[in-house]
Structures are given as structure tokens and as C-alpha cells.
Amino acid sequence: MRRTIPLLTIILVGLVASACKPHYDGLEIRYLDGIGVFDTAGLEVVEGQARALEVEPISDNPHEDYENFDLVELVSLSPTVLTVAPSTDVDRFVLIGVAAGTTAVEVRINDDKVDILDARVVAQPTEGQ
């Protein structure tokens, strides 16, 4: 009995602690230019152009959502195709289409890698098209 009480306490504290932490369940993305919405096909920008977007991580923990101090980072796995740069607000990023092609963007929250998003840089029509 003497041993059982501390063990239960540890388990309870652990459960409470995990309940206080958000659990990643996706990223809500809103393009600021109003053209198109994020879908399962992934991030998209036209070659040579830029697009600003705002992101908000979604938590499936009903007791704890992500807060502003939870640092979200988007990291392009191929910056020669797509650059993802932070902007003037913590939840705002700019997609920059460097060259036509496909790549992926890593989502990190508080330095933890939590997701990989497909990304595509679409070529512009060439002359005469």
C-alpha cells in the first residue's frame, strides 16, 4: 500500500501533464491573396511569384489548443524550387516560387518535426502560349 500511493500519483501527474499539451492534428492554412485555398494537394505557388499565407496548428487534444507562443516553422526541403520565408507576423509566411517543380515543406512546432506537406511550384506559360 505504501508503494502503491506514490506510483498512482506519478501516473496521475503524467496523465494530467499530457492532457495539458496540445497534440498536432494538422495545419490550417489561409492564403492572404484570396486565390485558392489549401487542400490535400498541398502548397502551391507560381514560378517567379510570391504568396503570403497564415497558418494555425490544430490540436486534437480537447483540453489544450496551440497558443501564440508555440513556435511554428515551415522549412522547404528544396529551397531552389520553393522558398518558404517567415514574415512580419509569427503565423505568417511567404511562399516564393523559385523554379518550377515539386518539393515538400516540413512543419515544425517548438522545434519538433510534426508534419510534411507536399508543395508545388507551377510553371508560367511560355511566350506565345
Add this chain to the structure above:
Amino acid sequence: MAAGELGNGTFEYGCGGVTDPACRAGASAASFPGCLALGGYFDVTYTLVDLDELDDLGQAFIYIQPASPSYFGGPDVFLARRVGRAAFIAYADDIVVDYLHIEIVAPDGITLVDPGAGELIDRVEVEVGSTATIEAYASSMGCASLAGAVPTTLTSADPTIAMVSDLTALQIAGQREGTTTLTVQMGDLSRELQIVVVPATGTTTAETDGTGTDSDSGSESGSTDATGTSTGSSGDETTTITIGDTDTDTDTDTDTSSSSSSSSGTGE
């Protein structure tokens, strides 16, 4: 200037040289152009609306980069490399503070202007021993406010009559009485200008016909001016000067085709 698309500041256009239509007669661009000429040189700067924001961002200065180097060269001055719609990005370190998109179009004509009268020209009269200044700009039917200094080559068919005399402006010096042709070339486009050198009487004029813009690519020929003066070259040399490119040497080339008697003139 033009407001950045993130609303944090303004982009300002800087002229690329004397053949930049956004900065005629040496003036600075009053507003950000609607589009840029393919092959044109120019500059872009950016100013934050709220300079305190730089402190907030912890950065000392802002720099501009193209979204893609395939559309704009750099970094000292920009060069429009490819037709399309492309963006300039204003950075403070690695943070994007703003951006601006602009169209790049291929010029389809060359506009020649008498800077004194502000009129379009296709014929210039200059006295022996005097110089006449012209302005030459790339133009596009699809863009009323084209910008960018496209490197320009001027070639006098007969430099013994008139020769190009200045690298920083488009100046034509009358050498001896006669008529010749000046070819203005911008990339794949070219346009001919009739040069009439008259005896020195103390005045220099640039005649206008009210048209001025031509989208042909150097095939103007066949007409003779009202006085019946042939513009065929009597010499066997041409002078060529390139303005706005990295190679600004003055060359003297042998023109084996100068015996042909193509007369410029209206060209319309």
C-alpha cells in the same frame, strides 16, 4: 512608387539608363511602371511605412531580391530576363516584409523622340558641325507604361555624313552635307532614322511626322523623301555605338552592303 502587397511599405522604381521610357529626358520615374521591357535594366528600392518596424524586427536594413533569378537578374541592377509575371521580395534579413508583382513583356517597337519638341520623329535634320539629340525607347502595344533601359546600338550608315557622337545620350553629329540613315537597334528590334545634314546656318531642327512608333524589325525601306534625296550610303564604313550594355566600345566596321540604296523616311 507602388504599395507593397503586404501593405508594409512602398517600392520605388529607379531608371536603368537613357533609353528607359519611364524616365524620359532624364526625369525620375513618377510612378511605378505598369510593366518591364524584356532585356531592360532598372533598379528597385523599398521603403517601410513604419521605420520603427525595422527595430521591431531587429534588423538594420532592407534589401530587395527577385522571387526567381530566371525572371530578374541582379544584384547591382536588375535585368528583366523572361516574359511573365514575377515578384520582387523585400527582405529584412530572412524575414519577408513585403513583395510586389509586375509584368515583363517583350517590346514590339522602338519609339524615337525629339527631346526638345517632345515629338515623335523618323527624320532628323542637323547642321554640319552641330549635334542633334534624340531619345529612343522600347515600346509595347500591350503596355502603355513600359519601363527598363534596353541596351541600344546606333549605327550610322555613312559616318562621313553623320556619326553618333556620345555614349551617354543619343547624339548625332553632322559631318558633311548629305543624307544618311541611322539604325537604332534594341535586341531583335531595329528602326531606321533618316539623317539630313545641312550646311551650317546656326539652327538645328528635328522634323516630325506625328507617327514615330514602329513595330517592324528593321525592314523599312523603299520610300524616298519629298526632296528626292537618296539615303544610300556613299561610304563603305559604319559607326556603331552601344548604349546601356556592358560593352560600350565604339566600333568601326566595314559594311559590305552599303552600296545598296535603301532610303529611309516615313517607313510607315
